[in-house]
Amino acid sequence: MDLEGAVIRNLGFISSTEQLMKRFDTLKALESSGVTLINSPDSMFIARDKFNSLLKLKMAKVPVPDTTIVEDPFEVMRLVNEWKDVVIKPVIGSLGLGSVRVSDPDIAFRVAKAILSVNQPVYVQKYVDKPERDIRVFVVGNSILGSVYRINKSSWKTNVAQGSLTQVLLPNHELEELSLKAVKALKLDYAGIDIVEDKDGSYKVIEVNAAPLWKGFYEATHINPAKYIIEYLIKKIRK
Template sequence: MTESAKQLLLEIKNSGHTPIYVRISRLNPVISKDGLEFNYGGKKIELDGGIVRNLGFISSTEQLMKRFDSLKGLESNGITLINSPDSMFIARDKFNSLMKLKMAKIPVPDTTVVEDPFEVMRLVNEWKDVVIKPVIGSLGLGSVRVSDPDVAFRVAKAILSVNQPVYVQKYINKPERDIRVFVVGTTVLGSIYRVNRSSWKTNVAQGSLTQVLLPNEELQEISLKVVKALKLDYAGIDIVEDEDGSYKVIEVNAAPLWKGFYEATHINPAKYIVEHLIRKIKK
């Protein structure tokens, strides 16, 4: 269990409600003569609402469908979930989420997803410097920066050999940092710089230092447009500054961790997330 999950459980308890930690792999929807029920570890479980943190480790499409169906079943039974399964699913898919942001006129880097290593070579020749990422992933794990077409070809071949598409994003020459903005509901809780002078990766999990940043009007506007476009209740939004000073949204995390954010801002998102959930349940 992550520290963020522990803080959420504590906030639920402090608000006068009973917290339950549920592993999605053990949550089973049951169609019975009485309708749709749910059991957890062999026992019937009833919930008023829930905060979806992740879908667990997934090794097959069928496993993903079962877990997604379980969440959709909870939602169809009137249980309030944040983030909603549909929004969670979109945000988890990096390319789909960027397509929706682009359609909402939110600035994003040039990005594609392909299944041909020669196409990856061509893109490196065109874009010069790219990042190849897992389509689904977090913490910067598995991301590779490439500027050599031959190296890109080898990386693409390795990814394609395990039947995964290749997600390619034009590298933005950022100033040794990126920006994480944290939004709950229609409120920007705050933002931080994530600074790494020894690596192009600026995830806190990759060793970046954090500095508090007072978000300007443009950052707030972009971030609120992001959560609206993806229909998210809360999110961690990763934004980079381009060489011309403009902003681009790199990706959106629908179940962000906040250790670095809390250390820099002393704002605990758990309190605001739980309050937001309780308000939605009461509506």
């Protein structure tokens, strides 16, 4: 039986540009042959690049933290002096791994030098002082499946993989509208949207995950996204 559709769950661990392009080209070839893929390879590629995806969100009027990408450790020091508290992240990464929160310009300089020494750019984001939690909203198609608080009182990282606990959150209209707008901006079929609450109560989208894990989401909500993702894929195939 010919393959009609598939769900891309991840592009996998990437160790080189060539490896990334090989995987991307393979998925594009499947798509060109008529296989319905969700999320699409193009959208997956954009979402995997944190800086590019934030640019697209900002262009779509989705609020995001002040963020830049540089290749000069002195510029990183200047940013820490200006923003006071920053997070230096891998441009391509997940689960909060490799992210470092820095408020000392000298430490920021050392971190930047280490990243640049392996020919990687330095992704710097102004830290948003959140209330020991962030929000994960799960979207499939044009529907909000649900949302949870990810709570961590012992670390600034609120990824479930970093030990955060989840608690059901009934999303308000603003959260729903913001999440759907973010998914539309990146042309995704399903996604996990990570949102933080600022001190003034406003929301900012930190990241849109095109291959979200849902263990913590399921434990809190008892909603299994897999069912809805497959149903959505079947609808796309039948169109």
